[in-house]
Amino acid sequence: MAVSIPLTDDEQAAIEDGQAALDRLLDRLADTPTPAGPTPRELDVPETARLLPPGDVRQGGMGCASR
Template sequence: MAVSIPLTEDEQAALTDGKAAIDQLLNRLADTPTPTGPTPQKITAPGSAQLLPIVAVRQGKAAQS
């Protein structure tokens, strides 16, 4: 997917470096206007949104019972 969609350096770092880079990108974009005008901070009041945790996923054989 990263090959098909052009990404900024910050977005690429968020994709490859994990949670710290994602948090940094979200903080930087908080005051960037959306296409309709308001910034993400104006759309949702601080503390009203709950971010989902990032969980490592490991692929492998399923445990047999």
């Protein structure tokens, strides 16, 4: 089932324009409160932590076997 999710211009740019656009979006969102209240900047995240770029998500296939 396909679902369409509306994206802001910044979110669309992060998908289409590469790492620099993604970094700008993440920097802007760092001051947006999470559902629990604190912003990502306020969370206890090590200085050395890096976000991984989004990758392909595939379901099924030859990956892990279901138990």
